[in-house]
Amino acid sequence: MAFRNFNDQEFSRRSLLRGGAWLGAGAALSALPMGRMALAHGGHWPNVLATVEDYVASGKVANMVATLGWGQNAPDVIARGTLAFGGSTEADTDSLYRIYSNTKPVTGMATMMLIEDGEITLDTPLSEILPAFANMQVQKEYDGSIGEENLEPAKTEITIRHMLTHTAGLGYGIIQKGPIKDAYEQHGLIPGQVSRLPIPGLGRGNPVDSLEKFADGLAKLPLVYQPGTKWSYSVGLDLLGRVIEVVSGMPFDRFLSTRLFEPAGMNSTYFRVPQAQVGRLTTNYGIMNGTPLPIDPGMASIYLDKPAFPFGGAGLVSSPADFDRFQRMLVGLGEIDGVRVMSEEAVRLGTSNILPEAVDLSGTWVAGQGFGAGGRVTGSTYGWGGAAGTTAFCDIESGLRAGNFTQYMPAESYGIQREFPDLVLKDLAVLQGA
Template sequence: MKFGSSLRYRLAAAIFALALTAPGAAQQAAPQTQGAHTGHGAHAGHGAAALTNLQGLADRYVAEGKTANMVIGVAMPSGETAWVKAGTLAMRGTTPADEQSLYRIYSMTKPIVGLATALLIGDGKLTLDTPLSDIYPEFSDMQVLVDPETPGETRPATRPITIRNLITHTAGLGYSIVPSGVAELYRTQGIVPGMRRPNPMMPSGEQPASLDDFVSLVAKQPLITDPGTEWRYSIGLDVMGAVIQKVSGMPLEDFLQQRIFTPLGMDDTGFVVPQEDLGRLTTNYFLMDGSLIPIDNPNNSEYSAPAPFPSGGGGLASTGEDYLRFMTALANGGMLEGRQVLPAEAIALVTSNLLPEGVTYESGGYGAGGRVVTRADTGPMGSYGWGGAAGTLATALPAQGTAAVLMTQYMPQDAYPLPKDLAAALMADMMAMGAANDN
């Protein structure tokens, strides 16, 4: 295939957009590098062989002990997929990481739940402006902190929480991991979705036993701000998971499987890693004093058993291959491998700016569970994506029909300048390909 200037722009723009989507006793071993290849399965082209800068980036991060592995996938407008891979599933490991290795994607669960919301809207079972209290009456009389950063005095909310608010982080809800007037309250009450085992680094009360119990507990806590007035990262998509379950009449896991994972061929994505697949699960690490400390490994992974309730905001594990299929469908109006596998209307809703009037976000817009670029100074216009707490990143560019995914596993996600490094490496590769084609 030819890598002309248009394709070079699309691929470079994809990773540039990806670089802007991050939400914000280990031993070193010699890295094992698999190199780049292209194709869906056995279908190959010559282009990825020239991804020397991307390969060098992945190799460098592994060789320097920054991470055990790195897998990067780019879906091209031609339908071809290019992969760059380096490292092993764990430090000092022997099993190479590839596009079928399993990763904890954490907040990259949010765009999937955003799509599930759009599908229910398409079914006529919800609207963006449906009040949450229509589904869970417990939210009909919410209180708001007088000082958003300080627990204590409250006042009545001026407006109801809506579905739009939940999927755009404008509901006034908080997060136990984000400082605010409700963060410690959430932790004390066990409102820590996605936590599967007690965490000594972030102690909390006992978690509720179901999604309905979780929602009832959240409804008893004050809001940080009035709904629809401010963007604040939150448990909104976790609450949305409960709404999806109640409105659809089936467990959240089943809805996602039937309506998203099965149609897209995402065979390895779920809230639990089956026992027979644990051999493909990467080890997760925490960077402490310059060393990677293993915090979850396949021999005793918390992902081998269900959480108290499924976290729509951060509970999924997936592979690079699966998640790139998801992002490719978002970039192509629900089309995948020449078939319309998801409704175009749902994809358009997910990737459009859904923020309430008067609310802004750093990229200009925010869609269903992910950022949308509506300001040219923040990235390619119309690009959509999000990142995960363990370094994973994903982006889709609907205008260019291009998508990209990066899988790795380290925390905290901002420990390294990986998004910027990634953008620079791909830009260099695309420019080199252009020069070669022009000669």
């Protein structure tokens, strides 16, 4: 939704870092014959093209870049606009975007690598890695008091599966209300950033300065649901960053670079944008009364600073070209350009529905769908979106890769993030009937 002013609590607390506006239409891919889908290769994406051009020409966004590809072929690219309103540098696949919750699938696949290595399993209890989570307390009343009168012992252990699928019972400062939200802020459990600018209603509290402290702080606060019972958007993927560094024996950001980014040829994906690359960084805008206002200028972005810690749920900046390589690796079942990044089994498992049995999805963003390692699963399609308007999905069976990159907040201000998968499907459907 559009926010009325920068004090709007919906903007500052519930909409900022979440990727839930991505409503995948991917299940419909399984209903389309795959034989002629490759006809789309070559730039025949009229609905996507028209929408990108309309958004930029109308001044809703400064830029938009869509990548659409098949298998290991180079993507078709639709790019319009400049890195900032009034700027002269045109946006392209090498431009840098704050992908926010599109970080979650990246962290999810990093976790799957450790499963592939035999270091953990989906059902490894978290307490075996981080003992402080052995005896968690759970709120009886959701978002109620965090005093003893409203707490009860967890009935089951948090597992790796739970954290990957937002079913651990962990909260999220952008989702919770009341005392638990306040406690997250007071303890610095803030796994994200928006701007250097002092925007009222944003950035309350100072984040802790390490994943270790982040994990230790979470372990001292109650869960909002019993583990494995309810889907609730959470800090689970951020906490997995700490799991990854403990299990692997290397810092989380180094693990990503060593095991994923370097072998996949993703040389433009960062938690901190190097000063030498600032000329590629887009400006992020806040939408106020339908008007985009700069909240994180590319040349003075907070992403040029070292983050408090590597935010595995919402911290990466990436280029459309790099994220397409990530998706190429996935539809390549773990391989890209002859390099094996992860096993086929790990990719297939991570992009499949791994939700706990009998988990309650009612009233959630994923009702009637599945969830994999950090991303929504519909049919054979896996993907997610980010708080600044990015969205990406790929279909493991057909090899389709699709991504759309732009920069505005909240993502719900416009319909593009929600509509992008449908636009892709409309173009495919037209080709199927051709």
